Amino acid sequence: MAAVRIDRLTSGAALVGMAVGLAVLADFVSPQDPIRQELSFALDPPGAYHPLGTDRLGRDVLARLAHGARVTLVVAGLGTALAALLGAAVGLAAAVSGTRTGGVLMRGVDAALAFPTLALLLVLASLHRCDSVASLVLLIGATTWMPIARLVRAEAVSAARRRYVEAAVGLGAGPLRRAVRHLLPNVASTAIVAATLQVGDAMLIESGLSYLGLGVAAPTPTWGDMVRAGTQDLGAAWWIALFPGLALAGAVVGVNLMGDGLRDALQPGLSAVLPGPGRRPAPGWGVQAADPRSTP
Amino acid sequence: MLAYVARRAGVSALMLLGVATLTFLLVHAAPGDPADLYTAREMDPAARAAVLASFGLDRPLPEQYLRWLAGLARGDLGWSFTHRRPVIEVLGERLAATMLLALPAFAITMALGAALGLVSAWRPGSAVDAAASAASLLLSSVPLFWLGSMLILAFSVRLGWFPSSGMRELIAPPGTLLGTIGDRLSHLALPAACLALGSAAATARFVRAGLLESLASPYAAAARARGAGERQVLLRHGLRNALLPLVTLAGLSVPFLLGGSVLVETVFSWPGMGGLSVEAIFARDYPVAMAVQLMLGALVVAGNLAADLGSALADPRLRDGWRP
Numbered sequence: 314m315a316a317v318r319i320d321r322l323t324s325g326a327a328l329v330g331m332a333v334g335l336a337v338l339a340d341f342v343s344p345q346d347p348i349r350q351e352l353s354f355a356l357d358p359p360g361a362y363h364p365l366g367t368d369r370l371g372r373d374v375l376a377r378l379a380h381g382a383r384v385t386l387v388v389a390g391l392g393t394a395l396a397a398l399l400g401a402a403v404g405l406a407a408a409v410s411g412t413r414t415g416g417v418l419m420r421g422v423d424a425a426l427a428f429p430t431l432a433l434l435l436v437l438a439s440l441h442r443c444d445s446v447a448s449l450v451l452l453i454g455a456t457t458w459m460p461i462a463r464l465v466r467a468e469a470v471s472a473a474r475r476r477y478v479e480a481a482v483g484l485g486a487g488p489l490r491r492a493v494r495h496l497l498p499n500v501a502s503t504a505i506v507a508a509t510l511q512v513g514d515a516m517l518i519e520s521g522l523s524y525l526g527l528g529v530a531a532p533t534p535t536w537g538d539m540v541r542a543g544t545q546d547l548g549a550a551w552w553i554a555l556f557p558g559l560a561l562a563g564a565v566v567g568v569n570l571m572g573d574g575l576r577d578a579l580q581p582g583l584s585a586v587l588p589g590p591g592r593r594p595a596p597g598w599g600v601q602a603a604d605p606r607s608t609p
Numbered sequence: 610m611l612a613y614v615a616r617r618a619g620v621s622a623l624m625l626l627g628v629a630t631l632t633f634l635l636v637h638a639a640p641g642d643p644a645d646l647y648t649a650r651e652m653d654p655a656a657r658a659a660v661l662a663s664f665g666l667d668r669p670l671p672e673q674y675l676r677w678l679a680g681l682a683r684g685d686l687g688w689s690f691t692h693r694r695p696v697i698e699v700l701g702e703r704l705a706a707t708m709l710l711a712l713p714a715f716a717i718t719m720a721l722g723a724a725l726g727l728v729s730a731w732r733p734g735s736a737v738d739a740a741a742s743a744a745s746l747l748l749s750s751v752p753l754f755w756l757g758s759m760l761i762l763a764f765s766v767r768l769g770w771f772p773s774s775g776m777r778e779l780i781a782p783p784g785t786l787l788g789t790i791g792d793r794l795s796h797l798a799l800p801a802a803c804l805a806l807g808s809a810a811a812t813a814r815f816v817r818a819g820l821l822e823s824l825a826s827p828y829a830a831a832a833r834a835r836g837a838g839e840r841q842v843l844l845r846h847g848l849r850n851a852l853l854p855l856v857t858l859a860g861l862s863v864p865f866l867l868g869g870s871v872l873v874e875t876v877f878s879w880p881g882m883g884g885l886s887v888e889a890i891f892a893r894d895y896p897v898a899m900a901v902q903l904m905l906g907a908l909v910v911a912g913n914l915a916a917d918l919g920s921a922l923a924d925p926r927l928r929d930g931w932r933p
Contacts, residue, residue, distance in 0.1 A: 424624055424627055433631075433635070433902075435871070435886060435887065435890055435902075436632075436635050436636065436639075436890065436898065436902060437635065439890040439891065440635070440636065440639035440890070440893075441635075441638075441639055513750060517752050520752055520754075521752065521753075521754060521872055524752075524754045524872065524875075525871075525872070525875060525887055526891075537752075537754070540752075540754060540755050540758060541754075543758065544758045544761070544876065547758060547761055547762045547766050547773075548766045551762055551766075554755070554758045554759075554762070555759070555762075557755075558751075558752060558755030558756075558758065558759065561752055561755065562747070562750055562751045562752065562755070565750035565751075565752075566746060566747060566750040569746060569749075569750055570746070
């Protein structure tokens with residue numbers, strides 16, 4: 314089994330590495346300008362000059378694909394990192410505060426989980442004009458931290474029963490010191506694995522918003538927006554919608570493989586507890602399984 | 610059990626109130642005065658005040674909130690600005706279209722997911738299992754809107770088997786009842802397949818995990834000891850026990866199907882609730898946007914409640930504060 318696990322982690326990392334490479338080296342991947350329109354080359358099929366063809370406005374699809382990788386990766390990566398920080402903070406706070414305060418905090422988390430994230434995202438993205446990378450990072454962070462908080466709290470509560478934590482309490486350690494010094498190291502790997510498993514969902518959220526016309530504002534190329542534009546020209550130019558979707562699917566598969574591999578490598582016992590991609594009813598669109606057993 | 614039901618229902622009602630409140634706050638905290646959308650600054654002040662008063666927008670916010678809640682309690686969701694009709698009418702039509710899409714998609718999800726899960730659990734680690742696992746990883750990673758576009762490209766643009774958008778044939782509607790049913794089905798095929806494929810992957814993983822767990826349990830060993838064949842153990846003992854949590858998953862995936870329909874309905878121009886939410890948001894039709902969001906929230910809350918009650922019904926240990 315060990316070989317299989319390493320394979321997953323490496324193949325996932327390779328896929329993610331390709332996406333990151335595309336984003337970082339965007340200017341070298343294609344010397345074309347992703348925004349410049351050349352209407353005389355509109356809807357050119359893939360060829361020597363435009364390896365992946367051009368879109369309706371004559372813009373190079375490969376260049377847009379490479380630059381679009383930046384938006385998806387940065388928004389999903391930073392957004393999920395923010396979610397991990399928020400989730401860890403709330404989870405730890407709930408674990409070190411008393412049963413009552415902690416319970417109230419976790420009820421709040423449950424309520425936030427039950428909220429239809431998608432509808433929330435639509436309202437926030439449109440009415441509150443979240444069309445910059447920074448605001449989308451905040452949006453993803455603010456709407457996806459809840460599962461991490463639950464996991465972190467569960468882990469921290471069990472860690473808090475250990476002797477050395479009790480000893481620290483006996484020595485007069487306050488809640489903050491307990492949380493940061495003694496519990497955080499115990500929950501860090503859980504939070505990291507859980508966050509990795511959520512990055513794929515975050516990518517799907519970002520691109521979904523872009524597809525609906527609510528993501529990062531034009532003219533910045535994004536994968537979701539490219540698919541949307543390509544859908545209008547499916548009959549004449551299949552390449553516009555095909556390639557960005559393939560890139561997105563590849564990146565999401567990569568992150569999910571990485572998360573699965575990390576989970577098995579770091580926390581062999583966790584796979585039963587931690588919902589991997591697909592073990593929930595849905596990737597990303599707002600419904601989390603409310604397992605009554607996981608709300609102590 | 611009754612006490613548990615009452616408590617969970619109470620929590621759900623509170624949750625629903627929370628969803629309604631947050632919806633109201635988010636929409637009203639949006640930058641810009643909502644009044645500006647329905648009136649112009651240079652309007653005659655008296656006329657402007659009359660318009661605002663007719664929408665109730667001249668009242669203080671807490672009062673608007675209470676009025677809105679009172680309306681909700683009476684089933685009055687307000688008046689749609691773009692459709693010029695009561696919101697409840699618009700929502701009702703769209704909800705029916707969404708159900709027409711979501712219910713077949715749900716059936717496909719469950720059937721396909723159970724079959725895929727069964728096939729992979731039959732011989733864990735085999736080539737079939739690996740292929741099924743890869744398929745479900747792929748399906749749960751593919752963005753729905755792109756899957757939809759590719760389905761259109763393959764089956765509509767290239768093969769011409771199914772129409773690419775809409776719910777009915779508009780130019781030459783079929784006259785007969787049979788023709789109408791066929792027309793609906795052919796319009797339904799691609800969006801339903803798109804919606805179902807993504808969630809079937811999740812269901813398959815769930816079924817596989819449940820089957821493997823129950824195949825490793827003492828009752829499976831006991832059945833084998835009594836001389837039951839592996840097929841019988843899998844189907845009679847494994848599947849039955851693995852399907853029980855699937856009932857819970859079903860409760861949880863109904864709101865997902867409705868939520869996922871936002872993207873799928875947009876791709877296929879399906880006249881459902883998901884499409885309506887996007888339209889309403891772009892048109893700043895606040896009453897409709899709030900109603901759709903509330904509806905989605907209510908469905909999620911109802912799904913959670915159904916899942917909790919279902920699993921408590923199946924497993925008495927989950928009732929009334931029992932903790933492992």
